[in-house]
Each structure stands twice: as C-alpha cells, then as structure tokens.
Amino acid sequence: MIFNCEDKIKGKGFYLERAAKRLGIELKDDGYVLNIEPYNFKKGAIWTGIWEIDLLLDRPEMTEENWAQADTIFTAVSIIPERFKKFNTTLLFQAADLELHKREPNYQYDVVFSGSITNPCYQERERVYNLIKEKFTFKDYGKDKSIEDYVKCCNTARVQFIRSMKTLLGDGELAQRFFEALAIGPTLTNYVPDLELTGLEEGVDYMSYKNDKEMLEKLEYLLNNPIMCLTPPTYDDRLKTILKHAKL
Numbered sequence: 001m002i003f004n005c006e007d008k009i010k011g012k013g014f015y016l017e018r019a020a021k022r023l024g025i026e027l028k029d030d031g032y033v034l035n036i037e038p039y040n041f042k043k044g045a046i047w048t049g050i051w052e053i054d055l056l057l058d059r060p061e062m063t064e065e066n067w068a069q070a071d072t073i074f075t076a077v078s079i080i081p082e083r084f085k086k087f088n089t090t091l092l093f094q095a096a097d098l099e100l101h102k103r104e105p106n107y108q109y110d111v112v113f114s115g116s117i118t119n120p121c122y123q124e125r126e127r128v129y130n131l132i133k134e135k136f137t138f139k140d141y142g143k144d145k146s147i148e149d150y151v152k153c154c155n156t157a158r159v160q161f162i163r164s165m166k167t168l169l170g171d172g173e174l175a176q177r178f179f180e181a182l183a184i185g186p187t188l189t190n191y192v193p194d195l196e197l198t199g200l201e202e203g204v205d206y207m208s209y210k211n212d213k214e215m216l217e218k219l220e221y222l223l224n225n226p227i228m229c230l231t232p233p234t235y236d237d238r239l240k241t242i243l244k245h246a247k248l
C-alpha cells in the first residue's frame with residue numbers, strides 16, 4: 001500500500017508511514033492506494049481508498065468523481081456535505097503519534113495556542129480565546145511550528161484547550177489537534193456529537209463544554225483537578241483499521 005498525500009511533513013500520510021514502520025509493515029506500490037487529504041487523486045490497481053479530513057470546509061477539490069472511484073471512503077468527521085451523502089462512508093477519526101505527541105510538562109501558562117485563528121471559520125475560536133484571556137494566563141505562539149516545537153509549546157500549558165472550526169456545515173469537529181492534546185495533558189474541547197463515538201469517556205479522558213459559562217467553569221476545574229487520557233487513539237490503531245478494510 002502507498003499513501004498518496006501532498007502534505008509530507010505533518011499530514012496523515014506522514015503519521016501512517018511512521019505507524020507502518022512501528023508495526024513492521026513494508027509500504028510499496030502493490031496496487032493498493034490510500035488517498036489522504038490533501039491529495040492529487042490516484043487510483044490503485046487492486047484497491048483504492050480515500051481519507052477525507054476537513055469535510056466541514058467542503059473543499060472544491062473534493063469531487064464526486066474521485067469518491068465514485070474509491071472502494072472505501074473514510075471520513076474524519078460524521079458530518080458529510082449534501083452532495084456526498086449518496087456515498088457509503090466509514091468514520092475514521094484522526095489520532096496521535098505517541099512518540100511525537102507526549103507529555104513533557106513545562107508549565108508557564110493556563111492555556112496556550114499555536115495555529116490558525118484569522119480564517120472566517122475560526123471566528124468562534126478567536127472569540128472564546130479572548131474570553132479566556134480575561135480570566136486565565138494565556139500565550140499565543142503563532143502558527144507553522146514544527147511538530148517538535150508545537151509539542152513544546154503545548155507542554156507549557158496546564159490545560160490543553162481546543163476550539164475547532166465553525167462553518168455553515170457544522171459547529172465544530174474532532175480535529176487532529178484534539179487527539180494530540182489528549183496525549184499531552186488535561187483536555188477541554190468544545191462539544192460535538194462525534195465525541196460520543198470515540199470510545200473515550202467524558203470526565204475521565206477529557207472534558208467538553210457547550211457554552212461560555214461551562215467553558216470557563218470546566219477550565220477552572222481542570223486547572224485544579226487535572227485528568228489525563230491514559231490510552232489516546234493512535235495512528236497505529238488507524239492503520240490497522242485501514243488495512244482491514246483493504247483486506248491486507
């Protein structure tokens with residue numbers, strides 16, 4: 001199997017290649033292709049898979065023609081744009097790489113952030129971070145960090161706070177950032193229904209909020225009563241699922 005993904009640095013192809021190495025799986029062009037967003041679609045001679053990630057953006061390059069050629073379509077969220085609801089899909093959440101995303105506490109702030117905040121889909125993210133700044137210590141490290149530097153930044157926070165994107169299709173998603181946060185420290189995220197499909201337990205592995213009041217109260221609680229996810233989902237788990245669907 002080969003992973004066809006244009007993002008060679010931090011994309012899911014990168015993490016799955018690392019998982020394959022850990023599992024002792026040789027990756028070669030044997031007729032099995034998994035196209036991982038962002039991709040320039042390639043069809044496999046035996047099996048073709050697609051793993052779509054940011055469906056809430058309903059990207060123009062995500063086409064029905066490509067989906068029609070796939071044997072298996074994995075989606076990282078359960079919300080599907082209307083034009084794709086005629087296809088059979090399999091929910092496959094993102095995950096963490098526990099060799100890279102790990103807890104190395106260097107607490108300096110209550111909450112930190114490293115990522116995008118200017119795009120319209122992140123307006124709600126910007127709003128809640130401004131609320132947090134009023135009551136808690138906060139540091140914005142900017143974006144485009146290496147994986148190693150990103151993890152170092154996250155480890156300066158006492159609580160890993162997540163606010164995913166908001167678009168016309170849905171108010172939030174379980175993004176890669178959520179699963180990585182679970183491996184680093186106590187995690188508070190905006191509630192999305194997909195949380196109930198992860199196999200993780202609210203109040204044990206993470207906490208979620210549905211409004212500003214609950215967000216601030218639970219953030220305060222986690223600062224005083226940190227909880228940690230002991231077994232966050234990994235890309236090794238995801239690769240095993242992919243191989244099972246490809247019958248490998």
